Structures are given as structure tokens and as C-alpha cells.
Amino acid sequence: MFHTRRDFLKGALRASTLLSFAPAAPSFLVRSATASPRRDDRNTVLVVVQLSGGNDGLNTVVPYADDEYARNRPTLRLPAEELHKIDSLIGFHPRMEAFLQLYKDGFLSIVQGVGCPNQDQSHEGAMRLWHTADADHPNRQTGWLGRTVDGILSPNRTYAPAVFVGPIAQPFALNAKDVIVPSIRLPGDLVAAQIPGQPDDRPQSKRIAELPRANRDNPLLDFVRQCATDAYTNSLRIEAAAQTMANTAEYPPYGLAGHLRTVAQLIRADIGIRIFFVELGGGGIGGFDNHANQMGNHCALLHQLSESVAAFVHDLRRDKALDRVLLITFSEFGRTVSENGRRGTDHGAAAPVFLAGGKLRTGLVGSHPSLTDLDSGALKFKIDFRKVYATVLDRWLGFESRTVLDGQFEALDILSV
């Protein structure tokens, strides 16, 4: 077996005559000048977890030592003794015990007070901003990850660089001009299937795709043949990864956990996907959007998040795949500091972003935003969300963030790579 994708590609290059594109690349293989160059051949993987509806950051990472917290949250206040304390100031929500363990083990970071300038109060507007990462153009037609995949992996891009895993409509962050980003639910959705009970024709289709052609001057045909070969090879790799995982991986019975399990299987299959996107909260408004009777629903969602991410981390740790993986969470906004009289909270601003993975340098990043210096009742952000994106693009994936984000945002020094 090959240990990394790079080894696999080297092997494939030796074995295959297909990859030999003509030295003068035809025009369709030459990408636009705006494409962000790929800086090296890392095989790092990014997993983005969207928390839909606006997560109450204050009841996620709780500033229990601050009297203002108790004062603003007469019914939603989480008792200090039930929190999983991070330090003398803050603690995790009582149902996030798994996150505390990850934090202690060095597999989880908290970036505090992340948000954006000109915070939009509507779900749609705020989510749009997180998806486009373009504060100046609300009509921007591509998402930040869509622009990322449009810019990379040239010239002979024969595999899908990004995938959305989940049952809802594909989040706009992945909207690309050129690249088709698949939406799937299970790894099998990326597998070329066979009819149950009938002979497996796939090896035969692969063999015929690989047969040399006498007429060798059609670069499109060579390209499609390579895609066909890869499609059948990848199908086998995905099925093999499913078998290795079948008996060993333990995931709780939550939707998010299932999606992360799919992600883990595709990471193990090592088929070139660098970006995964999953979601918790149901897609549209709802989920984390708790204007009334927040407590029970929020508890359940945070527990699902914490348990699902922990299962994912533990699964990947077993065969050291975790060192290749960085997971980040985001929500379109936090909630108001004070509750609203209906045991709920309203649309806010800054909130924490979680990072999980095997290459984290710092547990706690930034300080908790002030609970008294507010903007329309909401926490002010201290770290622009685009700095988090820049960190992920520049330091983790190894892609130029400047072209994706239309400007230079300083990456945070929080990864040990």
C-alpha cells in the first residue's frame, strides 16, 4: 500500500503512460492568471464545520468568573460548578466534556472573539459574509473555498479538490466559478457503482480506458482517460477504506458524527480531497438560532458537536492521520450578551472559533471579549474572521490567501507546521 498520496502518485506516474501531457500544454490546461499558485505539495486536509443559526458563544466557552455574565443571564446562566474549567476565567459548557479532554490533550484550540466588521444582523447576510469572505461586495458570486479550489490544483486536475458532506443544499462557501464540488452523504456517493448480483464491470472499464490509442493528438481524450482511470482507482480505495474502518471506528449516533465518519473514510482513502465541509444545525434558520427556551436545544447541539468532533479526532489518531487534518468550526454570529426575556438570546456578533487537529500550537488564542464594551448588545470582535481563513489557507493548506481574500490578512501563529 502507499502511505501518502504523494507516494501513490509517484507510483501511478511510473505505472501509467497516461499522465504524459504534451510539453506545450493546450490552452485549456493553462489556468487564468488570477489563480493562486499552489506553493508545495502538501497533503494537508481542512474540515470546516458550519454551526447554522448563530451559536451562543457565551454559553459555549463561558466567562464564569465575570460577574457580568451571571447578571446578563438570569435564566440561561450556566452554574460555574458544572462547567469544564479551562482556566480561572473560562470553562466549557457542561455538556462539552469531550472538548475539555481534547483541549487538555492538545488537540483543540479556542480562538476567542472572532467576528467581522459591518456585522449583518440577518442570518442570510451574516452567513453570506462568512461564505464569501468579501465584506465589500454582498453580491460576490463565489465563496472563499470555491475561489480556493478554482485557483489550485492546476494544470491537470483530475480529482475533486473539495466535497460537501451533508443532506442540505451545498453551502455557498463552496460555490466556485470553474470547479464542480460534489455534495454527498456517504462515501459511496463518490464510488463508481456496480449492479448488485451482477459481475463487476469496473476493472474492465478501467482497462479499456487505459488501452493506448493509436491517435495520440487529442489532449482532451488523454485527460478524460486519466479521469476515468482515477475514478475507478479511487472507487476501490474508498471501498478499501470503508473495510478498514468498519469494525474499529466508534462514532456516536448523531448526524454530524456520521458526516465526520464519511470525511474520515475519504481522508483514509487518500483520493486527493483537501477540503471537506460539514454542517450542524439544519442548514437554514434554526439549529443554533434560539430566540426562546434556548437551554435544552443548545445543550443537545453542543453535546453533539463535542462528541462528534472528539470521535473524529480519536478515529484519525489511531493511524496518525490526525497530523494531516485541521478542523475548524464557525457560525454566522454569536448571540446578544443579555438574554431576551423569553429564555433565549438574539442575534449577536463575535464568538469563539474552534480548531481541532494534530498540529496545534496553542490552546487558547486571544482573550475573551469584554462583556461591558458592547456593540448593540453584542460582543465586539477582536480577531477578524478572515485572519482565521488566512491562517488556514497560508499556513495549513499552503495556498495563497491573498488572492482568495482580495487582500493580505495576517495569519495567526497557532499551527505547528
Place this chain on the structure above:
Amino acid sequence: MVVLMNRSAAEYQPGDPGWAWAAYEPSDLAPWDLARAGHLYRRAAFGAAWDELQKALSDGPQRTIDGLLRPQADVAAFNREHDEYETSAAGSVNELRAWWLRRMIQTPHPLLEKMTLFWHSHFATNAANVNDVRLMQRHVQLLRGQALGSFRTLLQEISRDPAMLLWLGADANRKALPNENYARPLMDAFSLGPGNYTQKDVSEAARACTGWFVLRGQLRYIDREHDSGVKHILGQKGSFTRDDVVRIVFEQPAAAQMLVRKLYRFLISETEEPQAELIAPLAESFAKDYDILKLIETMLRSNLFFSEAAYRRRIKCPVEFALGIVRGLEGMVSTTQLAQDLANLGQNLYHLPTVDGWTGGPNWINSATYAGRHNLALALLQGSGPYGGKLNPLLIARKYGASTPESAARFLLDLFLQGDPHGGMALDAGVYDAVLKTAQAPADKAGNDFEDRLRRFTHTIATLPEFNLT
């Protein structure tokens, strides 16, 4: 290719505009054969049924192209009927998608639908932003109405199309706040292309477009919101209005050049950018009247179109991939299901990803979408499942007299790939033999019958790299 090397340079000069655009005449070296008939039907239609290919062979290229450009059938009546189906469909975009696919499969004028699809990508909109099914319906009707008509008229109508203006966020053009959201794509993606206008032209054009609003789905002109001052647009000066902008745009040579290049990619080849001198004669002629049908007619009748330089030099879009199977097998499948499957392959009708449309070409295919195409073909050809076994290769083979395993296999290869390796522009001989051989495998233990084996054989054809090209 051997055939190619035997030709004298005078006969095959794909870079020479004189040769390239001269009308194709069948000859010993470039015979009117099944391969060329199949090529024509893949490009100018959505693939062909066997009797269409046979009729094309006996009619010859000129009459066949006549029929594709200007069919005898009552196309207007067919489209009126389908317009009514669309209107009475309760009103979700998913239903519009399904009806459009059905129209593509059944239309007596497939070239019109093919070009409507071309314009759908050129004047890209997205129903998710427009959020009004009727407006999306009217938008595609507008495209169909001029799909083979006048590019100038088409752009004029698009400029007052509520769906387009809503999608681009150009539904409020105030005098005090000229909105560039339409003016920019008007010059960029829709007509001139990058480098052929300046930011100044865009902002001046935006002033000319002030006064136009979309209110409750209706286009409205509010005179007091129109900036009647003098504008400078593309070297001209005057107190221009929106219609003047369109007129001025069409006075630029770049307008014809850009569209000819785009149609070159759509109808001739996407392997390389054509040289300027190859494009020039078509662009000069097109600039005189912007008559789309005339331009397409020149391309379809040309030597270049029927040469190796065009043959299988484009990647099929998902619609072409799927409808090629459906049309060849003369069945009707659930287009509701098909529309969703095509969306998963990256071609979601009525939902273009950006204003640049489907950029297509190699972007259509990667290992994931290739597996997706494999699975879609499998679903279409299966005897059960979401498509309900509506396509049956065995019935079609028998209908045309191919009833033995060997003859049925050869028939299907001819139907879908015009596979005879002795016919000049053919499938590679080694590939042809390898595919044919898969049909000769002995019956398996599961006792799968002839029908199932032909379904699987057809699937093997559909998963060939060559089948993904057009």
C-alpha cells in the same frame, strides 16, 4: 491517423480560413459516413436515434443540415404546447427543469434547444437569487425566442429582463447611485469580454441605465431617476440611455469576435484557442447583422466542422452525456429525477454558478464526476430503479434487425460511437475490439439473460472516455 497523413496539404488545412469555412463536400478522403452524421447530431442536437442517422446518410450533409437548421415540423406549435405545460406546472423551479429536459428530448427542433442551453450559460442566471419561478420561466422563453435570431435583439431583451436584473442585484438603478451590477457583465461576460472596455465605460454605462427598476417582478422606468446628462462610452459621447449602451456595444468589433470564439468552442473545438485569422472572416460577417442562425449555418456546413480538428474535440456537458443515451435508445425517462442527477454532476438547469455560466470543458470532468456519470448511466440503463427501466437496448437493437449477441453489440457501438474502425474518423481499433469482446463473455452463473447483458454492454460503452467527448 493514417488517413490524415495521406491527404495533401491543400485538402486539409484547419488553420486556413479559406479551407476551414468553405462548405464541406463529401470526398473519398472525407466521406459522408456514419461518424460524420453522428458528430453532426451530437453537436447540433442531443444525439441521434438510429433511423435519424440512417436518414442523414441517405439525405447527405446538405439536406440533413437544412433539416436541423430549419425543420419542416411545426416547431412553434410544439413550443406553445410546452410553454403551457410549464405554466400549468404548479410552479417550482424543479418542475421547470424537468419540463425543459423533456422538451430537449422531444423537440422537433433540437438545435433550437441546444442553442437555448448555450444562451442559458452565456446569460447566466440563478433561480435561487431571483426567487420567482415565473420570471425564470420567462427568462428561458426569452432565450429560446432569440436563440437562433439576433444577438443584438437578444441582448436588448436581456437588458430589460427582470430575472437577469434581480439575479445581478441590478433591480434599483437610482440617479444618485448608479448601479454597475448590470453594466459590468453587460460589457464583460455578455458582449465584449475583458480588456475591451474600461472601468470608466462601466460607470458611464451604469449612469445610462439609471431609471430602471424591478418592482414586484415587473420592470419599471422612473424618469426622474434617470440621469439624462452626457456620458462617454467606448469613445462615443452623448446623453445616452440603456438602449444606446447596447447599440454602442454592438458597434465594437470585439462583440462579434467574442461570440464567434465562444461558439467556436461550443460547435467546433475546445482543445485550443483559434487563431485570430481563423475567427476574423466569421466575425466580420457576423458584425453586419448579428444573425445567429447564419453564423451557426456557416460553422455547421464547414470543412472544419467535419474534420479531425473538430471530431471529439469537446467534452460533453452532463445534459449531452445523458440525453445522448436517452435519444439513442428512443425512450422517455423521468426528467424530474434526471434534472436532479444532472445537478449533482454540476449542471443544475436554472441555477448557474456565477455570471460566467458553466465554464465547462475539462471542468466538467474529474474522478468524482466521472464516477457520477458512470452511476447515472448505470441508473438509466438498469431494468429497474429510479428510471424504471424505460430504456432497453435490446428492444432497439431488435427494432433495427440486430438480434444476435454479436450483431446487437456492433449495432450499439455504431449507434453511440459510430465505432467501425475502418471508417476514417473512427473509434480506435484496439478499443473497438476490446469493447466488442466484453459482449462475447459467456453467460454468467447468475443466469443473466441477453437483455441484461446488453444493458451492461451499453453501460460499458457509456463509460468509455470517448463517449464523454463530442
